Amino acid sequence: MIGVVGTVPDPDFPLVTGETRLESDSITIRGKQIPVNRGTPALLAAAIKTAQMLKQGPPFAYLVGDVGLGHGSRRLYEYLIGHLGKRDFSTLVFHYLQPDVDWHNRVLFAVEEMERRPVLIADAGFMYAAKMSGQSSQYDLFTPDMGELAFLADEEAPHPFYTRGFILHEENRAPKLIARAYTHKNAARCLLVKGKQDYVADRQGIQTTIDNPMEEAMEAIGGTGDTLTGIVTALIGNGMAVVKAATIAAKVNRLAGHYANPTPAMQVLEMVQHIPRALSEILQRG
């Protein structure tokens, strides 16, 4: 089973845990509905679609309302510390959470106490906290975009907002930024870098570059990185090796975007509907 930890942009949404379903344009968990726009609900929607295709069970989610004040995230961190040890996940992904180094470390200790160590994935705010904590190498996969890759590569920056100018991203600098992130121990064992071109990399360097199909509009659409993280999480949860899963996920996400015929005004849910077709096609290609 895969576990998903994240937040919902509703200050009144309580801390809820359970299996998730995708119904029309909403995620359903314990009778509560959350619209799929971007963020963790978009990750869940993509993971559910992928899991269905792979005949897997639905993701188990830990969700709480947080609009950036951090109260919800901290309540969720506390809950995880008390409850993670009782669960068994093959893959666990941490997503839109208030970056907080102290809580991050405590959650990581709780993961260490789990009977079976899951494949660990971090994206968004939790990836920021993982980098700041100096414990990136404890993770199996990070899924940064190019701006976030520059942040990982900058050993000084506590947040992408403070990435130094000389490191700031340019697409053709990806190999150097990846190498720098590994040199300073600020990368997970595998990186899936999202951008105009997607890169799958590890300590040895870039393993795969995925640039087809190319839809320029995808960069502007909120949530397309979240869907990529959802797809790769479900693939890894199905037993696929991390590097292979990252490569396939990048291809599927791009193809699903292509089938949605995107404009910069498109919303990510339109793309989610095309994930099954794209996944089927990519898996058939081998």
Added chain:
Amino acid sequence: MSFFKRLTSRKKKTETSCKADRGILVFEHTSEVIKAESILKKAGWNIRVMGPPPEIRSGCDLVIEIPLIEKLNILRTLENIGTSPMEIVPVSSPLLQPVDLFQNKDFGKYLMIRAANMKLTVEKETQTIVNISGGGCPDVPYLASKMVGMSLNEAPSPREIGHTLCGYALQLAYEEMKRR
């Protein structure tokens, strides 16, 4: 690894990294520090007053350590009592400056502006905000839910309703978009 070694390793990891997400508010006068400390503590933030690190060469003899991620919310709280710090810098590297580069992408009918990790896209003709992407703090989906679909002039600004550094970066993109 033995239990003792694990405990020692944990303690070391925690000690070395626990400052990485903290920031420093630098004020001109000590009276402002006292006023800010009082209001921030009352609002429930985990803060502390301390001497400035050697890299800080301006301001008074005291600074306030804050959770840096929550910069936007803290600034707004201080503005409400008429106090603004001279500078906000990361504890780990006080000389770091916020990103000040903007990148634009012209899609013809749409314009996207990126500031740090945040991207704002607007339909040129109607000035409608059509998308917000990037970022990783929990106020990003919230900001998008409040701003997408509204015109630049009608939408609430990230400064008003955002809380984090991602919200602050989006504010910069929003201001740059309005400037154009």
